Amino acid sequence: MISFLVNNKPVQFSGEPDTPLLWALRDYLHLTGTKYGCGIGQCGSCTVHIDGKARRSCITPVSSLQGRSVLTIEGLADESGQLHPIQQAWLEEDVPQCGYCQSGLIMSTVEFLKKHPQPSDADIDSNIDNLCRCGTYVRIRKAIHRAAALMAGEVT
Amino acid sequence: MMSKRGRPQGAPDLSRRRFIIAGATASGTLLLGIPLTSFPSGENPSEGDGRIGFYIQVLENGDVAVGHAQPEIGQGLRTTLIMLVAEEMDLDWKRIRIEPMPLGIVKTAEGYTWKYGGQGVGGSTGLTNNWTYMREVGATARLMLMQAAAQLWNVPLSSCDTRPGVVVCESAGKQATYGELGKLASTLPLPTESPELKPMNQYRIVGKPQHNEEVRDIVTGNIKFGSDTQMPGMRYAVILRSPVLNGTVKSVDDTGARAVKGVLDVFPVEGPEPGAPYHILAHGVAVVADSTWAAIKGRRALKVEWNESPNKDDSSEKFWQQNAEMLAGQGQLVHDQGDFPAAIAAADKVVKHRYEVPFVSHAPLEPQNCYAWVKSDSVHVIAPTQMPAGASRAANAATGIERENIRVDIARSGGGFGRRLTNDYVTEACIISQKTGWPIQLFWSREDDIRNDFYRPGGTHELIAGLDDAGKVTAWSQRLASGSKYYRRPNMPDENLWQAELYPDDFPKAMVEHFRLEYFHNAIGLPRGSWRGPAHWVNAFVVQSFLDEIAHETGQDPLALRLEMLGRIDEQPYDGHGGPVMTPGRLVRLLKFVAGRIDYGKKRPPGRGVGLAAHFTFGGYAAHAIEVSVSKSGDLFIERIVAAIDCGFAVNPNAVKAQLEGGTIDGLSTALGLEISVHDGQVLQRNFTDYPLMKIDRVPALFEAHILDYDGTPTGVGEIGPPPAAPALTNAIFNAIGMRIRKLPIAGQIQEKMT
Numbered sequence: 001m002i003s004f005l006v007n008n009k010p011v012q013f014s015g016e017p018d019t020p021l022l023w024a025l026r027d028y029l030h031l032t033g034t035k036y037g038c039g040i041g042q043c044g045s046c047t048v049h050i051d052g053k054a055r056r057s058c059i060t061p062v063s064s065l066q067g068r069s070v071l072t073i074e075g076l077a078d079e080s081g082q083l084h085p086i087q088q089a090w091l092e093e094d095v096p097q098c099g100y101c102q103s104g105l106i107m108s109t110v111e112f113l114k115k116h117p118q119p120s121d122a123d124i125d126s127n128i129d130n131l132c133r134c135g136t137y138v139r140i141r142k143a144i145h146r147a148a149a150l151m152a153g154e155v156t
Numbered sequence: 157m158m159s160k161r162g163r164p165q166g167a168p169d170l171s172r173r174r175f176i177i178a179g180a181t182a183s184g185t186l187l188l189g190i191p192l193t194s195f196p197s198g199e200n201p202s203e204g205d206g207r208i209g210f211y212i213q214v215l216e217n218g219d220v221a222v223g224h225a226q227p228e229i230g231q232g233l234r235t236t237l238i239m240l241v242a243e244e245m246d247l248d249w250k251r252i253r254i255e256p257m258p259l260g261i262v263k264t265a266e267g268y269t270w271k272y273g274g275q276g277v278g279g280s281t282g283l284t285n286n287w288t289y290m291r292e293v294g295a296t297a298r299l300m301l302m303q304a305a306a307q308l309w310n311v312p313l314s315s316c317d318t319r320p321g322v323v324v325c326e327s328a329g330k331q332a333t334y335g336e337l338g339k340l341a342s343t344l345p346l347p348t349e350s351p352e353l354k355p356m357n358q359y360r361i362v363g364k365p366q367h368n369e370e371v372r373d374i375v376t377g378n379i380k381f382g383s384d385t386q387m388p389g390m391r392y393a394v395i396l397r398s399p400v401l402n403g404t405v406k407s408v409d410d411t412g413a414r415a416v417k418g419v420l421d422v423f424p425v426e427g428p429e430p431g432a433p434y435h436i437l438a439h440g441v442a443v444v445a446d447s448t449w450a451a452i453k454g455r456r457a458l459k460v461e462w463n464e465s466p467n468k469d470d471s472s473e474k475f476w477q478q479n480a481e482m483l484a485g486q487g488q489l490v491h492d493q494g495d496f497p498a499a500i501a502a503a504d505k506v507v508k509h510r511y512e513v514p515f516v517s518h519a520p521l522e523p524q525n526c527y528a529w530v531k532s533d534s535v536h537v538i539a540p541t542q543m544p545a546g547a548s549r550a551a552n553a554a555t556g557i558e559r560e561n562i563r564v565d566i567a568r569s570g571g572g573f574g575r576r577l578t579n580d581y582v583t584e585a586c587i588i589s590q591k592t593g594w595p596i597q598l599f600w601s602r603e604d605d606i607r608n609d610f611y612r613p614g615g616t617h618e619l620i621a622g623l624d625d626a627g628k629v630t631a632w633s634q635r636l637a638s639g640s641k642y643y644r645r646p647n648m649p650d651e652n653l654w655q656a657e658l659y660p661d662d663f664p665k666a667m668v669e670h671f672r673l674e675y676f677h678n679a680i681g682l683p684r685g686s687w688r689g690p691a692h693w694v695n696a697f698v699v700q701s702f703l704d705e706i707a708h709e710t711g712q713d714p715l716a717l718r719l720e721m722l723g724r725i726d727e728q729p730y731d732g733h734g735g736p737v738m739t740p741g742r743l744v745r746l747l748k749f750v751a752g753r754i755d756y757g758k759k760r761p762p763g764r765g766v767g768l769a770a771h772f773t774f775g776g777y778a779a780h781a782i783e784v785s786v787s788k789s790g791d792l793f794i795e796r797i798v799a800a801i802d803c804g805f806a807v808n809p810n811a812v813k814a815q816l817e818g819g820t821i822d823g824l825s826t827a828l829g830l831e832i833s834v835h836d837g838q839v840l841q842r843n844f845t846d847y848p849l850m851k852i853d854r855v856p857a858l859f860e861a862h863i864l865d866y867d868g869t870p871t872g873v874g875e876i877g878p879p880p881a882a883p884a885l886t887n888a889i890f891n892a893i894g895m896r897i898r899k900l901p902i903a904g905q906i907q908e909k910m911t
Contacts (some may be wrong), residue, residue: 014451016417023449027392032384033377035570037521038602039415042844045521052841073377087375094367097818098230099374100381100570125606125853131573131844133228133521135821137855 004065006031007075017063021055022046024062025072033073033103044130047104048072054111073103076110086110089147097134105130109144110131118148166435196899200235206338209288209346210260210272211241211727212297214338218321220247225272226258226282227542228370229572230818231874232811233282235369237290237809243362244294244354246318247334254369259544259564268559272443275566276543278686279733280774280872283807287870288353292550295351297341301334308332333779335593336426337578345848356805356868364409365810366503382540382567383599385527391594394451394601395425395584396458397438397608400837401467401667401681402430404439405460411444412457418450421592422458425584431645435553436580437608439684442588448599465679465837472614472833476512479616479637482676483510487635488651491660494670503622512899513694514831515614515639515682519847522570523605527857529595530555530569534563535586536595540569542576550579554586573822574686578610606847607839610685613657615694619702622670627710631670634698636659640677641684641691653677657691663699663740663772666728667721682834688822689875692733692773697827697900700769700883704890714887715768719744734872742866743770746779746800749864753798754781760892763787764795770878775871777802780820780884786893790907794824794885796858801876804869812873816861819877825850827882829901846874 001133002013006029013024025048037045041056048057049071076084080156083091086109096102108130116123124144132140149155206214211223222241226730228234238254241247260272302316305323315327324331356363373379398404410422427439441460445451500506513726527538528551534558541547544564549563568574585598600608615638622631642648642658654675687693703721707714720738730738747770751757754766763786770779783796800819806812829848833840841847886897895909 015447016453019447019449023447026384030386031377032380032386035381035522036383036599038844040602040843040845043521043602065542068167073375074198077376083372083375090375091367091371092372094814096230096368096371096374097232097519097814098569098571102374103377106375121857126345128852130852131521131849133519133573133849135818135825135850135855137821137850138817138859138861139814140852141855141857147675 002062002066004067006070007070007072007148015062015098017061019062021048021057021060021062021065021070025057029072031072035103037101037104039127043101043104043130044108045089045101046105047107047130049107049111054108073107076106084110085145086113086143090144093139093143093146095136095143096138097136101130101132105132105140109147113144113148113151115151119144179326189480199286205342207342208300209293210257211293212245214301214334214341216335216338218239218333218335219251219253220245220334221253221255221849223255223257225260225275226286227275227544227566227569227572228577229275229277229542230567231277231282231815232368232808233277236283236365236808236811237286238369238834239361239366240287240290241294243359244291245298246320246877248321249361251321256566258566259548261545261548261559263558263560265591270545276545277572278542278574280776280875282874284775284872287323287807291353292350293367294703295353296347299347299351300341300344301337303344304337305332308337308340308606310816321777336338357614362806362807363809366808367810379568381522381570382527382538383522383525385538385567386707387527387529387595390527391420391446391596392448392451393442393444393585393588393596393598394455395440395442395598396455396460396606397440397604398427398462398465400462400465401470402832403462403465405441407461407465408441409459412459412682416445416450416454416457417552418446419454419571420444420446422454423591425587431644433644434578434580434621434683435550436583444588444592451599452601468837469837470681471838475614475639475678475786475834476616478678479676482637483616483618483635487637487674487676488654489672490654490658490675491665491667491671491673493672494631496631496670496672497672500622502627503631505623505710506620507623507702507709508620509702509705511617511698511701513615513617513618513697514833514900515611515612516605516687516826517609517832517841517847518575518687519606520569520571520573520575520652523600524575525582525600526581526585526598526614528582528589528596528598530557530586530590533557533561533886536587536648537562537582538565538567539579540567540576540584541579541582542569542572542574543579544711546577547579549583550582551586555581555590563909573649574690575609577686577799580822602844603842606841608845610683612687613641613684613695614641615657616857617698619698621702623706623710627712629668629706630662631666631674631858632668635674637676637678638680639680639684641686643679643684650677659691659695661728661730661732661735661738662695664721667724681837682832682839688819689773689878690870692771692875692879693823696769696771696879700771700880701886701896701898704767704887705896715747715756718747718768733773738772742777742802743772743779744884746777746864749862750779750781750798753860754783754796756781763892765888765891765893766889767884767889769883769887771879773877773879775804776873776876778816778876778880780880782884782888784885784888784892786889786906788910790910792889792902792906793852794856796856799877799881800861800862800864801873802864802866803873803876804866806863806865809863809868812863813861815873817859817878819874820861820881821850821855823878823881824854824885827885827900827902828854829903831901
C-alpha cells in the first residue's frame, strides 16, 4: 500500500507498485485530465507536479510517491472553481485546438513561470518542450506572456 | 430582404417521414444530401417537451440545447456549427448547451439512412456541408417559436419578431422568452419548406470571432476524449502487432503474459491477407487485463513467432531506387495536353529537377483507441473517429451484428489529420470484446500508432519545364513514382491508382499550352491513407519549389514569375477538391499581400532570405512568406512567418486563424523533421525521439496569420493552410544560402552541406 496526496486528498494505492503514476491517476483514481502521449517522457502530455515540481507521470512509478504530494490539472483551479491565472490566460488566448496536450502544457507552464516570472521568448524556447501536434505554439507563447502579466498584477 | 428560398427544381418533396440519404465514397469524401427542410425527421421527436426537430430543445429556464452531430478533432466545429444555429435562431450565446449526438443510422426498406444528415469530417467539408443545413435548423426553430407566440397572443405571425432568446410582438405590446414558448412550439407541425435565412449584413454572431465553447473544460482537464472513456466492468486491451508488414502469427507462448498480475486473457487477432483491402492493419496477439499497465506488461512478456512475410525485404532504400529506375522508363500518361515533346524540343530553355517526399505518419497526440461492448445482439462503440458511419460498418463487419443495433458515440478526438477516417481500431476493439464478452477499452501506445498507420504516400517527382525565348513557361510535366493512397482499396483498378496522387486541374495546367502528367506505381507494402491536404501538400511542395528553380535558372524573380503565370487566365474549371472553379487572381492577391507584409523586395544580409509559396485546395486559397537565417555552421532559424488565407468567408475568424497557424506549423514540422522509413519490412520509427514533431523553440514570435475575405461563401479551412508552408520555407533557405532542398525532410541536410 502506497500512501500519498493527490490534489490535497489522501489516497492509498494498492495496485502494482511499478504502475506509472499516469495510469494510477487515470485507471484507478479516474482523473483523466492527465494524458498519455508517448510513454517515454518526451511529449509532456502527462505532466503533473510532485511536491511542486513538474514531472512526467508516464515514467514516474507510484512506488516513488510514498508520502509525497501530487497536483494534477484537475486540482489547479481553486475549490470555488476560480481558474489559475495560467488557465485564465489559456482561455483568453483560446489556445487549444484538439486540447489533448494542453493539460500537460499548463502544468509545465505553472512551474516555468515560478522560475521565470517575467519570461523572454528565449526563456520559453529553452524551457517549454511539450509537444502540441495541432501546432498551437503561437497562442501558447502569447498565453504564457499573458499569464505572466496576470500573475504580476499588470493586467486584470 | 432575401426572397424566400424555393425548392430546387426536380428535387423530391421531403415529407416529415422521409430520411436524407448520405453516404461515404471510397475516398472518404462525404456525399451529403443537403436537406430541403431543416429537420429530416423520420422519427417524430417526442412532442411537447420543448424539442424542435432532432437538433433543438428549448428548456423551460430559457437554456437551449443544441445538438452537435459532427466529429470534433480540434478544428473547432463544435463552436462553429453552433454559431450558425445561434445566429438564425436568435439565441443568447451564453444560454446554449451543446449536446453531442450519436451516429444517426436508421434502416429503411431502401437501405441505411442518416436521420441527422451526413456525419463525418474529412476533405475540409465539416463546415461547408453543414453551412446551409445548420442555419436552416436555427431558422426553422425561430420560426416555430414565433408561430407559437402568434398562436398564444392571437396575432399575425408577420407581427412577431425576435430578440436574442425572446419573441416580441410590438404592435400587441407582448413578449415572451423562448423558455416560455418552447413547449407550445414543440407541439406544432414542422414546416415542410426551407425557412428564410438572414441576410449576411444582419449577422451578429457569424463572421465575428467567437471563443471555443469548450475551452474551459479543456483547461481544467474535464473534457473527455475517446481514451478517457470509463464504463462499468470495462477491461483494458492492447495488441502486439506484427513488426513486419503483412506478417502473420506462427505461434504464441503466452505463459509469461498470463503470469502478469491482472492479465485476464491472451489470444490471436487475425489481420488482412497481403494485398487485400484492410479491415485492420496487422495480424497480432491481444492481451486483455484489468488495467492499462497490466495489459502493457502482459504484452511485454509475450513470446510470439511470426511467419515470414512477403514484404520482409521491403526497404526505403529499395523504394527510392525503384522509383528512379521507373522514372528512366515510360509510365502511365494520365494527362496529355498540347504537344509536350515537341514543345520541349523547341524550347529555348529546359529546366528539370527531381524531388523526394517521404512517407509520413499522422501521429495525432491521442493515439488510436476505442471502447466496445459487443453483446449477443447489440454493440456499443465509443470512438474518436472522423467517420462514424465507417465505425458502424467496421463494427458490423467484425461482429455480424446488424448496423441498426450498433450504437456509435462520437468521442472528441485528440487530433485527426486524416488518420481517423479509417476505423481499423474499431474493428480491433469489437473483435476483442466479442471474443471475451467484456466491455473493453483498446489502448494503442505511441509505438503502436507510429508503426501502424495509413501513411501519407512517399514518392519521387520529376518536373520538367520548357521556356520560350521570352522566358515564358510554355510546357510543363510532372512525372511521379509513388506509393498510391489507393493501394489496397476495394474495387480499385490499377489504372486509377494515380488519381489519389496527381490532381490534373492543379496549377499550372490551365496556364501552359503543353502539359503532361505521368505516373508510376510503387507497390511497397506500407499501408497508405489520407493525410491532411492529401496529395496537395506534396504537390504544392514540388511545384512551388520548382517554380523558384525556374526563376533562378532563367534570371527571373520568383514572385514575378508566379504573378505572370497566375495572371494568364481569369478563371479555370476545377474538377476535384474544392471545385468547380479556381480563380488564380485570389492567389495573386494573397501572394502580393504576404510579400508586402514581409518586405519581400528588401535587400537582406548574407545568410538571410525570404521565400514564398501559394496553393489552392478545397475551395480555399493560401499563401506564405517566410524569412529564415542560416548560421555558418548550418543551423536554420525561422525568423518570421506571414500566412494568409482566403476561405471565401470566415464564419468564425478565431477558428480560421487557429487552423492557419496550426496548419502552417504542421507543414513546417513535417518538412523539418518527419519521415517514415522501412528496413527489412519493418517501420523504423517508434516514438517522438525518432519522429520529432516540431516544438515551440522553432516557431518564431513573429508569426502573423491573416484572413482575406472574398465573398459570402465559406470554403474548407483545415487543409488549406499546410500546403504552401514547406515550399515557402525551402525557398527561403535557397534565397538565404543558395542551397536547394530537393529531399524531405530537411533534417540535417544544411549542416551536412556547410560543415
